[in-house]
Amino acid sequence: MTVQADTAAALEARAVLAPESEHPADLADRIGQLSLPEQVNILQRLPADHAAEALVEMDEGARIELLERLDTSIAATLIGEMSPDDAADVLDELKAEQRDELLSSLELEEAEEIRTLMAFDPDTAGSIMNTEIVVLDQELTVDEAIKVVRQDIEDKELPYYAYIVSDNDHLTGVLSLRDLLILPKGTILKDASRSNIISVTFDQKRNEVARMFSDYNFMALPVVDHAGRILGIITHDDVIDLINELASEDMLGMVGAGQDESVDTPAADSVKMRLPWLLVNMINSAISASMVYLFEGSIAAMPILAVFMPMVANQAGNTGQQALAVIIRQLALEKPDNERAFMAIRRELRISLCNGLLVAILVWCGVYFVTRIPLLCTLMVLALVMDMVLGALAGASIPLILKKFGRDPAQASSIFLTAITDGAGFFIFLGLVTLFLL
Amino acid sequence: MTVQADTAAALEARAVLAPESEHPADLADRIGQLSLPEQVNILQRLPADHAAEALVEMDEGARIELLERLDTSIAATLIGEMSPDDAADVLDELKAEQRDELLSSLELEEAEEIRTLMAFDPDTAGSIMNTEIVVLDQELTVDEAIKVVRQDIEDKELPYYAYIVSDNDHLTGVLSLRDLLILPKGTILKDASRSNIISVTFDQKRNEVARMFSDYNFMALPVVDHAGRILGIITHDDVIDLINELASEDMLGMVGAGQDESVDTPAADSVKMRLPWLLVNMINSAISASMVYLFEGSIAAMPILAVFMPMVANQAGNTGQQALAVIIRQLALEKPDNERAFMAIRRELRISLCNGLLVAILVWCGVYFVTRIPLLCTLMVLALVMDMVLGALAGASIPLILKKFGRDPAQASSIFLTAITDGAGFFIFLGLVTLFLL
Numbered sequence: 037m038t039v040q041a042d043t044a045a046a047l048e049a050r051a052v053l054a055p056e057s058e059h060p061a062d063l064a065d066r067i068g069q070l071s072l073p074e075q076v077n078i079l080q081r082l083p084a085d086h087a088a089e090a091l092v093e094m095d096e097g098a099r100i101e102l103l104e105r106l107d108t109s110i111a112a113t114l115i116g117e118m119s120p121d122d123a124a125d126v127l128d129e130l131k132a133e134q135r136d137e138l139l140s141s142l143e144l145e146e147a148e149e150i151r152t153l154m155a156f157d158p159d160t161a162g163s164i165m166n167t168e169i170v171v172l173d174q175e176l177t178v179d180e181a182i183k184v185v186r187q188d189i190e191d192k193e194l195p196y197y198a199y200i201v202s203d204n205d206h207l208t209g210v211l212s213l214r215d216l217l218i219l220p221k222g223t224i225l226k227d228a229s230r231s232n233i234i235s236v237t238f239d240q241k242r243n244e245v246a247r248m249f250s251d252y253n254f255m256a257l258p259v260v261d262h263a264g265r266i267l268g269i270i271t272h273d274d275v276i277d278l279i280n281e282l283a284s285e286d287m288l289g290m291v292g293a294g295q296d297e298s299v300d301t302p303a304a305d306s307v308k309m310r311l312p313w314l315l316v317n318m319i320n321s322a323i324s325a326s327m328v329y330l331f332e333g334s335i336a337a338m339p340i341l342a343v344f345m346p347m348v349a350n351q352a353g354n355t356g357q358q359a360l361a362v363i364i365r366q367l368a369l370e371k372p373d374n375e376r377a378f379m380a381i382r383r384e385l386r387i388s389l390c391n392g393l394l395v396a397i398l399v400w401c402g403v404y405f406v407t408r409i410p411l412l413c414t415l416m417v418l419a420l421v422m423d424m425v426l427g428a429l430a431g432a433s434i435p436l437i438l439k440k441f442g443r444d445p446a447q448a449s450s451i452f453l454t455a456i457t458d459g460a461g462f463f464i465f466l467g468l469v470t471l472f473l474l
Numbered sequence: 475m476t477v478q479a480d481t482a483a484a485l486e487a488r489a490v491l492a493p494e495s496e497h498p499a500d501l502a503d504r505i506g507q508l509s510l511p512e513q514v515n516i517l518q519r520l521p522a523d524h525a526a527e528a529l530v531e532m533d534e535g536a537r538i539e540l541l542e543r544l545d546t547s548i549a550a551t552l553i554g555e556m557s558p559d560d561a562a563d564v565l566d567e568l569k570a571e572q573r574d575e576l577l578s579s580l581e582l583e584e585a586e587e588i589r590t591l592m593a594f595d596p597d598t599a600g601s602i603m604n605t606e607i608v609v610l611d612q613e614l615t616v617d618e619a620i621k622v623v624r625q626d627i628e629d630k631e632l633p634y635y636a637y638i639v640s641d642n643d644h645l646t647g648v649l650s651l652r653d654l655l656i657l658p659k660g661t662i663l664k665d666a667s668r669s670n671i672i673s674v675t676f677d678q679k680r681n682e683v684a685r686m687f688s689d690y691n692f693m694a695l696p697v698v699d700h701a702g703r704i705l706g707i708i709t710h711d712d713v714i715d716l717i718n719e720l721a722s723e724d725m726l727g728m729v730g731a732g733q734d735e736s737v738d739t740p741a742a743d744s745v746k747m748r749l750p751w752l753l754v755n756m757i758n759s760a761i762s763a764s765m766v767y768l769f770e771g772s773i774a775a776m777p778i779l780a781v782f783m784p785m786v787a788n789q790a791g792n793t794g795q796q797a798l799a800v801i802i803r804q805l806a807l808e809k810p811d812n813e814r815a816f817m818a819i820r821r822e823l824r825i826s827l828c829n830g831l832l833v834a835i836l837v838w839c840g841v842y843f844v845t846r847i848p849l850l851c852t853l854m855v856l857a858l859v860m861d862m863v864l865g866a867l868a869g870a871s872i873p874l875i876l877k878k879f880g881r882d883p884a885q886a887s888s889i890f891l892t893a894i895t896d897g898a899g900f901f902i903f904l905g906l907v908t909l910f911l912l
Contacts, residue, residue, distance in 0.1 A: 059672065061689045093689075186656060196634055196652075196693075213651050214634070218624060234497065250718055251499045251531075253711035255634075255693070272710035273691035276717060280688055283721030284803040291795040299804050299818040306821075307828045310796050314789065314829055318837065321788040328781045335777040342773045342780040343766045346787065346896060350759040351752065354889060357729040358748050365722040366737050380737040383744075390745045391752055399756065450795065454788060462784075 060086065064093035076105050079114070088117035092126065095300055100129055112141035120146070121166045121274075124153035161245050162238035164278060165259040165268035170198040174208050174226040178219045185216065197256055199266050200229040207235060207258055207266040235260045238267055243282055243368065249275045250369060286364050289446040292317065313448055320455035324349075327459050331466035334474055340407065341469060347399075348420050349461035355391065356427030356453045359384040363435045367445045372436075381432045388428030392421035411473055419465035427457040498524065502531035514543050517552070526555035530564065533738055538567055550579035558584070559604045559712075562591035599683050600676035602716060603697040603706035608636040612646050612664040616657045623654065635694055637704050638667040645673060645696055645704040673698045676705055681720055681806065687713045688807060724802050727884040730755065751886055758893035762787075765897050769904035772912055778845065779907060785837075786858050787899035793829065794865030794891045797822040801873045805883045810874075819870045826866030830859035849911055857903035865895040 058066075067075055067090055079087045079102065091099060091114055103111050103126075115123050115138055127135045127150065139147045149167060156162030170188055172181050185198060198216065200209035209229030211219075219228050235258040236245060248257065249272070256269040285295040292313025297306055328335070328345070335341050363380060366372065372380070396417035403413040430453050435445035496504075505513055505528055517525045517540065529537060529552055541549050541564075553561050553576055565573045565588065577585045587605060594600030608626055610619050623636060636654065638647035647667025649657075657666050673696040674683060686695065687710070694707045723733040730751025735744055766773070766783070773779050801818060804810065810818070834855035841851040868891050873883035 058670075059690055182655070213655065217620070217651065217655070232496075249711075249714055252497055253714075255710065272693065272714070273687075276687055276691075276710070276713060279714060279717050279721070280807060283717070283725075283806075287721075287725055287799045287803055288796075291792065291799050293796040293799055297800050298807075299800060299810075299814070299821060303821050303824045303828070306825045307832075310825065311829050311832060314792060314833055315836065317792045318785070318789055318833055321785045322840065324788075325781045325785050328784070329778070332777045332781070335780045336774060339770045339773040339777070339780075340767070342777075342783070343763045343770070345780070346766070346784055346900075347756070347759045347763050349784065350762075350892060350896065351756055354729065354752060354755045354892070355748075357888065358726075358731040361725045361729050361731055362735050362737060365725055368721075369718060369736075372737075376737070383737060383741050386741045387744045387748065390741070391749050394745075394749060395752055395756055398753065402760065451792060454792070458784060458788065 060089035061093045063090040068094055068098050072101060072105060075102055079106065080110055084113050085117050088114045092118055092122045096129055097300055097302075099126065103130060104134065108137055108141055112138050115150075116142055116146060119166060119168055120149045120153055121164070121268075123150050128154060128158075156238060159242055160238060161236045161240045161242065161259050161270060162267070164242060164245070164274050165238070165270050166274070167268040169258075169266070169269050171205075171266065172198045172200050172211075172225055174200045174202055174224075174229070176225050177221065178216060178223045178225065178228065179221040181211075181225055182216055185213070197269070199258060199269075200225050201266060205265040207233065207260055207264060209233060210258070233258065235266075236270075237262055242278055244371075245270055246275060246279050246282055247369065247371070250279075282368060285444075286368060286446040289444055289448070290360070290364065290450045292448045292451050295444075313451060316448065317451045317454075320451060321458070324455050324459035324462060327462040328466065330463070331470055334466055334470045337474055338469070341466060344403065344416055345462055345465055348416065348423055348465045349458040351395065351420060352423035352427035352457040352461050353454050354427075355388050355424040356431035356457050357450060359388070359428045359431030360435065360449055360453055363432050364446050364449070367435055367439060377436050381429065381436070384428040384432040385425060388425045389421070392424040395424075396421055409473075412469065415468040415472060416465065419461065419468055422464055423457060423461040426460050427453070430456045498527035499531045502528040506532055506536050510539060510543060513540055517544065518548055522551050523555050526552045530556055530560045534567055535738055535740075537564065541568060542572065546575055546579055550576050553588075554580055554584060557604060557606055558587045558591055559602070559706075561588050562601075566592060566596075594676060597680055598676060599674045599678045599680065599697050599708060600705070602680060602683070602712050603676070603708050604712070605706040607696075607704070607707050609643075609704065610636045610638050610649075610663055612638045612640055612662075612667070614663050615659065616654060616661045616663065616666065617659040619649075619663055620654055620659075623651070635707070637696060637707075638663050639704060643703040645671065645698055645702060647671060648696070671696065673704075674708075675700055680716055682809075683708055684713060684717050684720055685807065685809065688717075720806060723882075724806060724884040727882055727886070728798070728802065728888045730886045730889050751889060754886065755889045755892075758889060759896065762893050762897035762900060765900040766904065768901070769908055772904055772908045775912055776907070779904060782841065782854055783900055783903055786854065786861055786903045787896040789833065789858060790861035790865035790895040790899050791892050792865075793826050793862040794869035794895050795888060797826070797866045797869030798873065798887055798891055801870050802884050802887070805873055805877060815874050819867065819874070822866040822870040823863060826862045827859070830862040833862075834859055847911075850907065853906040853910060854903065857899065857906055860902050861895060861899040864898050865891070868894045 063086070067078060070078065079091065091102070115126065118126065127138065139150065153167065170185060172184060176184070181198065196213055198211050198213070199207055200211060202208050209231045210233050211225065211229045215228065234248070234252065236248070238259050238261060245257065248254070254272065256271045258266055259268045259270060260266055288297055289295045292310060294301065294306060294309030297309065366380065399420060400413045400417050403416050404410065407413070434449045434452055438447065438449065439445040501524070505516060508516065517529065529540070553564065556564065565576065577588065591605065608623060610622060614622070619636065634651055636649050636651070637645060638649060640646050646664070647669045648671050649663065649667045653666065672686070672690065674686070676697050676699060683695065686692070692710065694709045696704055697706045697708060698704055726735055727733045730748060732739065732744060732747030735747065804818065837858060838851045838855050841854050842848065845851070872887045872890055876885065876887065877883040
């Protein structure tokens with residue numbers, strides 16, 4: 037969005053005459069600012085590989101529109117120029133009939149590879165892997181390997197590693213291009229390659245992949261099948277996108293928004309994604325509020341209770357959300373065992389009790405200043421501290437419990453937390469006052 | 475945390491005898507499970523480079539304790555084995571006197587480099603850059619360059635690119651090791667290197683760096699001074715950590731927790747970081763609740779208003795948080811111009827109006843079922859829709875406004891949002907009922 041607007045003609049002249057001069061992401065940004073017919077025109081005139089790269093970098097909505105307008109043969113050429121993982125992602129966005137039409141216009145082998153990638157569960161390692169890898173037989177010498185790499189290398193997206201395999205494609209080792217440069221020419225690859233390679237199977241979860249990249253600083257991680265045969269690699273740039281996506285999912289899911297929403301999502305889609313959770317929230321909220329209904333008589337006798345009641349609930353809600361945020365982020369970065377989970381819950385309870393007692397002093401004084409009723413002040417801070425500790429317990433437990441049952445630990449967690457802190461806050465505060473004061 | 479526990483002796487035997495066999499992150503995990511004296515013992519017996527790598531991968535708290543227990547000379551050796559950027563990060567965690575003692579035990583040049591890195595503002599590109607880079611004079615031939623790289627390469631952390639400079643260290647181009655492999659041997663680097671390099675200055679913000687990596691799929695990004703001289707590079711693995719950190723900061727900051735909290739933060743530190751925001755929340759909440767105080771008479775006359783009142787506030791709060799989460803995530807991924815910002819706000823207003831009207835139908839029926847007072851139902855849904863739209867406006871605007879004033883767009887945004895939706899919800903609902911019903 038920081039790129040300056042440009043006239044279509046100026047952009048076209050530069051892009052068509054000197055396509056190398058601009059990064060595809062910048063080119064995509066500039067193309068995105070043109071009208072649709074201009075976009076179609078420029079993509080047709082660009083060299084196919086640059087047009088394909090720019091198309092991959094465009095926003096999803098704009099890309100779909102553009103592919104619908106392009107001739108099938110041109111669209112198929114652009115898809116063919118993409119790396120298979122990008123092609124699979126782009127085709128996945130299209131309607132089934134257009135997708136099939138494009139796939140049938142591609143070369144058979146290429147279409148087969150893309151179809152295979154599209155078949156992987158989108159939440160697994162297989163769906164984000166890249167199949168363009170440099171594979172070397174373990175019996176080659178370094179000298180022979182360099183020859184293979186030189187021939188092979190132009191086609192591959194990111195060939196920083198060569199994967200060493202035995203004759204049945206079993207992954208046995210890895211060498212970086214740097215290793216190939218340094219090693220004596222006659223060395224047999226089998227003897228030189230690192231053999232303690234960390235890999236993932238195609239069906240491992242994406243968040244596990246993200247966690248491994250954070251822990252191990254990989255540049256690329258090989259993906260294998262259950263027999264240990266290499267299928268592809270996941271590269272650092274895919275993981276950067278993945279980590280951003282997972283972080284967004286947590287934040288959006290927590291409050292019941294669509295997990296893949298952005299400001300470019302059509303408003304109607306956002307309504308559909310958010311409405312169910314807003315209804316859940318409304319029902320939760322009605323249940324919490326029904327606690328107040330139990331004490332209608334107390335409120336009639338002492339209407340100022342309706343002033344203090346939301347303060348208790350709100351403060352406990354905030355306390356719980358602090359615990360919730362810490363635990364959800366931790367679950368994004370590690371897979372805790374039971375001991376860590378209990379430690380984390382105990383820690384939140386301690387923090388909430390401390391903060392509760394400190395806030396209580398201020399609140400006692402504030403309520404006394406307004407009401408001059410010491411017992412009311414005491415009951416209010418008692419309810420406040422109890423609800424804050426309960427909020428911390430709920431905030432820390434909800435994501436751990438969701439995770440335990442194989443659910444997304446963030447999904448709607450804030451909504452359920454608020455229901456608990458509101459309902460308990462109203463009940464405890466009004467209950468204590470009714471019991472001891474009225 | 476998924477690593478199996480191990481006896482100290484078994485771990486030591488394996489780690490000392492065959493240190494190459496385990497990734498430093500795994501070794502660090504295993505060491506972390508031992509007692510402190512065992513940790514000290516094993517770190518002293520490991521080869522210094524492996525001990526240093528494991529130390530870098532350990533949790534901050536454990537690392538600080540360990541460094542306090544190690545002899546200064548051994549600790550200094552380990553620091554010396556680290557890459558300068560890691561060393562700077564580790565030293566930054568220590569108390570000033572221990573840091574100075576360790577720095578004075580290092581070689582002068584090394585200490586100077588680490589001091590320079592520590593001097594960069596922690597929120598800027600300079601603080602995360604790596605200074606171990608391969609720099610080649612632009613007048614060299616490919617053949618000569620390969621010789622330099624072969625001599626130079628062993629010491630460097632991640633030499634996938636060589637940076638091409640003119641004689642005064644001005645960055646003029648970049649070549650990947652892959653390019654060096656492919657190019658004819660006699661080519662002069664100046665003629666072969668890509669010269670449209672994207673770089674950042676040392677004082678650019680970290681979140682800008684993260685955004686560039688997401689957009690451009692870099693493996694490494696050169697950092698230059700304002701005269702264009704190369705200072706270092708930022709690599710993909712540092713950015714993966716950075717993106718995780720920025721995502722945590724958003725999520726934790728939003729609810730007023732410490733932005734670098736994890737479940738390993740000492741509870742006392744968490745109390746200190748969260749308490750100020752809890753007090754802000756309490757005061758905000760008191761201001762919102764004072765709206766109820768204005769209508770004490772109405773509540774005395776019709777106590778059931780105290781039941782419906784928090785439902786209005788809560789639903790608007792949830793609506794606002796959905797908008798808030800979408801905008802905060804968007805700000806993490808792009809730098810919006812005014813047009814995009816207004817588009818995003820308009821979009822949230824449309825969504826909230828739609829959702830508000832749909833929820834209103836359900837709420838009207840529910841309230842009628844409880845009260846049998848059609849006017850009360852109508853006033854309630856009117857207040858609800860108005861407060862939901864206001865919540866969306868506030869949720870979308872708060873981060874944009876904070877950003878505009880150069881503040882962190884997430885910081886405490888949820889706390890201020892809740893104050894607005896609560897206060898307005900109570901005021902509008904009780905105000906409408908007092909005006910038209912009582």
